[in-house]
Amino acid sequence: MGSGQVTDWQGKHVTVAGLGVSGVPAARALHGLGAEVTVVNDGDDARAREQAAELEALGVTVRLGDGETLPDGTELIVTAPGWKPDKPLFAAADRAGVPVWGDVELAWRLRGPDAAPWLAVTGTNGKTTTVQMLASILEAAGLRTAAVGNIGVSLLDAVLGEERYDVLAVELSSYQLHWAPSPRAHSAAVLNLAPDHLDWHGSMEAYARDKGRVYEGNRVACVYNADATGKPSTEDLVREADVEEGCRAVGFTLGAPGPSQLGVVEGILVDRAFVENRQRNAQELAEVSDVNPPAPHNIANALAAAALARAYGVPASAVRDGLRAFTPDAHRIAHVADVDGVTYIDDSKATNTHAAEASLAAYDSIVWIAGGLAKGATFDELVGGAAKRLRGAVLIGRDRALIREALARHAPEVPVVDLDRTDTGAMLQAVQEAQRLARPGDTVLLAPACASMDMFANYNKRGDAFAQAVRELGA
Template sequence: MTGRFAGLNVLVAGAGVSGRSAAEALLAVGAAVTVSDASADRLAALASLQAQGAELVAGLSEPPEDTELVVTSPGWRPDAPLLAAAAAAGVEVIGEVELAWRLDQEKAESPAASMGRRAAPATWLAVTGTNGKTTTVSMLESILRAAEVDVVACGNVGLPVVDAVRAGHQVLAVELSSFQLHWSDSVAAYAAVVLNLADDHLDWHGSLVAYGDAKARVYSGNSVAVANADDAWSTRLSAAAATDARRVSFTLSAPQEGQLGVEDASLVDRAFGDRVVLASVADVHPAGPHNVANALAAAALARAYGVEPGAVADGLRAYQPGAHRSVAVAEAAGVSYVDDSKATNPHAADAALRAHQRVVWIAGGLLKGAEVDELIAANADRLDAVVLIGRDRDRFAAALARHAPDVPVREVTAGDDAGMLQAVRSASEFARPGSVVLLAPAAASMDMFTDYAHRGRAFADAVRAVVADSPAASTHGG
């Protein structure tokens, strides 16, 4: 077996989903693989890899002496003892996405090393930003499929990129988090976009500037760099990128030359065509300005790849929104209940709140260093009431007292599903016909729940329990 990884001693740090995929890919190309994780249970789940030659070692704080490369799970911080020790020893540390890129490029260097059905590297179309990444990547996948392109959405959306590379797809629609980009040194997507930037993950990166620097890596080596003309950070990061890429942007206003935008209720392309109508705004769902922006970003990447206009409209119509993103759960006595548990930071919650006129807002969780004053001040006039959950609810309460002192607030101290049931009951008591009970927490979920999906399911279960006896109740699938 040949190739740069054959015989290489590689330590995989983390035995989660991406760690397992990285280990499997490395074993397949002849690397000598050790996997370490603090959780014995996660390591035990990889027992089948031992039969393929992997060594499983719990709780390493420094790499084995012969380690030549470390592949880390994306959430591991650079100051984690194992990674810090590797860096101090001069051992390169990369992430699973960077590993996927290097394996993909090996196809061009040595067709015999191809692990999939294609000998050429895939075309990477990359999406990052604080909010809208998964929606945009999924819209992009749908548009490309409408154009009969062999594509798969991968990365932070769920499927590890290394698995997508090994499958041999023609195009990868890659969602990249700031963590994944931090550990990626040579990834050079054909086209990429930073959708937006707002306070998030500051506990990991240390500052908004450092967070932005990580996001800006997506513009490295592009042929086409796409920016959000309505977002100052996206525009700034694109302009500052050291790249010879063609620069394109999108806007919710009428597009100028070199832009995609909105004109006469249509998505219009003046970057890859002369005022070409791509789709109707009505083709974008769920409705709302933020999703129109996501659709424009997806269309820009698809058009950069060469997709014809008709596929954009077909793909947007075919797109199915993911769970916990503005999902209608039920309606009872004129009150709608909407699950936007994916709104895990203030920027996402702002978009969710702006989609409704009258809201009973369920908010709270782990803020991860973000502030909520601006969010609350901007949406105070649409709040009928607020129900607070989670560890950082006192910070929400203080901001509400400053910027929305007349809005009723109730705090829920119970945790997990019981706390969510109490929150929904309280919200339903505040709600009046025409209002929306909205779960858009503006914070992470891990203080009360396994993840945002668990939080969303708990909300949906609680809603159905609360409205079950209402004669006017109707529930929605999902």
Template sequence: MDAAVTMGTTFDSAEDLAGRAVCVTGLGVSGPPVVWALLACGARVTVVDGRTDEATLRLARGLREEGAEVELGDDGPQALPEGAELVVTSPGWRPEAPLLAAAARAGIEVIGDVELAWRLKPAGQIWLAVTGTNGKTTTVRMLEAILRADGRRARAVGNVGTPVIEAVLPDADGAADDVLAVELSSFQLHWSSSLRPHAAVVLNVAPDHLDWHGGLEPYAMAKGRVYAPGTVRVVNSADAWSRRLAAEHGDPAARLVGFSLDTPRPDELGVVEDLLVDRAFVADPRSSADELASLADVVPAAPHNVANALAAAALARSVGVAPESVRAGLAAFAPEPHRISHVADIGGVAYVDDSKATNPHAAAASLAAYEPVVWVAGGLLKGADVEDLVAAAAPRLRGAVLLGADRARLRTALAAHAPGVAVVDVERTDEGAMAEAVAAAAGLARPGDTVLLAPAAASMDMFADYNARGDAFAAAVRELRA
């Protein structure tokens, strides 16, 4: 699957794009900014997209007015535009898509938006990269807050929501960001070939997007591309894949820095009692350490969130950020919605929304932060195995409320690994399903318990996305209080 990204590069700067015929595939989040950037460089741009909905048609009209050619509909994504010299693809397009396969056969370079941005970035701009199955957005947002507390002109970009290409182009005053905290998906890394971040971390690897990559091994290998030649390798010492990828993909000559929730050894960041401590970026890692923050500065102080904070701190320290800036940044950081968000305390029971826990690995981290728990779970498991998740969580479960398309698989696992745990099955799938689930969870909970929405599954069987699912949970909790 890597054949399309191992060819020699066809351009290295904006000047090289002038007059070049470039095909852009897809008008998703990254598509329009890529088109605008290419047009600004003087490229001749043709955009293809299979959609013909009204929003896409409006977008196409605007791009045509700015000078791009746009081909929509069933024929658009199938054929490589005549004369194309470069293809910039949407991250989600699979390598075997007819247009991309045709480009590879013709020897035409195929890259993604991240690779394009890397080649167009200002000479002095520093990239700090974050990938992994879970925790990416939280980590880059923490990193952004830490960098800004240190006085850096910094921004969180990439898969976090702001396309990277927007952050490499000068603003209205002609200035660009000094440092980027870049969240990278496995898709974006697959379509990157010359990316060389200053420092990078693979937070963790668990089964996800296996249909796209063809299995766990190629999925993990795509993540490992972030450890490029010369890149400082920041490693989650508790994650076997993170360690392996840094060893196999990383530059042996590049610095290796670990982080964990344990007392740090030299060249590691870790936790000592209630303090986050650095024994890597200090004068003598063998005999000295810097206090960076306290657990009270990390909200919420769930174990996996503390790990995220340590990863962000390690990346920031790799560019010389002061210890006090780490503390200030973490204290100022506000978690994104639906990520271990405390909704309310009602009758001595805490209600927590972690709708972003869309796979078993994320749900396991969330469940490990609370005890005892009434677990609200279910949705689209996308083929993921839940046996290990349920077996590990069983001792801390007070009860479980299941909803969604694949709830039967969770019910079977609970019967096998937690036979004494009360389980409520919510059969309805309409807009009242979450209210019924929350009411059932409230009925199972006792004072001191946590009712935790950590679905371990995607939301699209019942909700527009995980945000809508989390909103429904929070609304139902507020109804309990009313």
């Protein structure tokens, strides 16, 4: 099971670690190829039992409530991306010399000889939006494509399905990249790097290293954020990558672009990377007003998507048409309502400090609803940067004290309401408290800077609860 393709799966003993969105398709695919598949899963709840029953009906062995021991005879582990590298299962695999692949690695190795090339996107924030914008641009160019990966459509299903694609827009998380040493994209982008998932990766260096894997073996373009500060920067990751001869570094910036960059000039998105004589020429791609919403971080997403599409050879008109056709996801800077002169914005998808920072920067006077699971994050920089925009803050969720302490240090004059409750009514009370603090012209912004699972099933449910609470105010 080295680095080459595995062509004969007949009778190979493969352990799939974790059910869920990637584990079930992986188990099905491997079983279909003739492998002897055992699925191990930590949880043993109703959903897991339901999935187990479906797989057992096919002839797959499933062990619920025991994700720690390595099944006898295992020759390969295929893991769900979220399983932490320090789990005993992986230590046992290491001792036994058993390789561990993620679902992305498996998908890459199962591609056919004429498989569609990948345009890959990673980064702490903006991945999903950028990949959806990219797919919209590729479609506008008349290409058969899909937005796949960490976005809902399993890469395995895209690779093994009946549909033939010209090119795939692939969202990859740091977890997925950690378990995927082999994929080689046509072109790839790292949008930004900020501390996230450090409890999983162990350090910022390890997190950045996993993100940087997306550039390995790129053929045409490594797209990086030319505005990014901090170390390592996305440009540093490009420098460290081992790419194919002739692959270029292409930057994107919210300022005027230099040669080999895409950027913004007087409200126009322009390309000085994929043009003849880039020292002197620039190609207009679209207007800033074609980007929805035209907030600064979203213009950066659009530039990154445009860079990858241009690397693939699409015409400038397709960039404009694709951006115009794109509609953003729910819970990403979504306008819910205006009530008594106050605007209510749902950015429940801001599950880390970096996403919340972009959100807070988009408004002038904010009553901020924040809190949840911090995932090892600290909040001093976020609060310090936003302090002068804050009218007030309402804190919810398990790790809210970390934000409260940062507010006390960096914004002591900002009134803070600390809600010590995690029941379903907490969001309604949070919105009512925010309304009390807000003045006409203010924005009440749900940008939690934290994950949602302490109180809600996911960030969608959290955003739905916020929108429902706002509708009750309006009523």
